[in-house]
Amino acid sequence: AEKIRFASSATYPPFESLDHNNQIVGFDIDLAKALCQQMKAECTFTNNAFDSLIPSLKFRRYDAVISGMDITAERSQQVDFTQPYYANSAIVIAHKGAFTDFSQLKGKRVGVENGTTHQKYLLEKHPEVIAVAYDSYQNAILDLKNGRLNGVFGDSAVVNQWLKANDDLSAVGEHITDSDYFGTGLGIAVRKGNAPLLNQMNKALAALKANGQWQQINQKWFPE
């Protein structure tokens, strides 16, 4: 069977994280496994820092990246993306009652993961906010809890899970959907010009949406 090497940054439950046995699990992993089954391919997964995923993909250390990654125009100059497999937006969270609106974050410390659209958005669109870079969102959340940060900025689907698990935290202001950064959806990245793999994946994605498997995986990781 064809072998497809996937890479992911397992710091982002429910999209991807490490379980108690150090196995990489999550929505993206189940989706990739279902895609591989559909494509009759053999898949492997490796865990890498988020900001190294695109450079290492270009370097051929693996064949595809599935990592809760937003499809953006800028990234599309470096890699090719599948059709979106998940719709998304972004939002800041903070301690309950600390802020009611994004504008109040001026001069405040907001945690982001290195290499993410969230980091880029704050640096480019809101230089008045202090963007503090982390190697993982998990460490940013810890620092928010112990008071070293005023907020954390992440994807709404992920942030919602943090809120469910921490009732001392809440969302600040509205969801952000600036389409230069977020809002086009999450996609799987392959090397530029790898049309055979891209087409295969797009076909398999469409098949999983049509046969209900995508919905099942969605229900498993994002129960209502």
Ligand SMILES: NC(=[NH2+])NCCC[C@H](N)C(=O)O
């Ligand atoms: N697996 C992760 N840690 N993913 C972070 C993704 C953050 C954001 N959606 C981006 O594309 O930049």
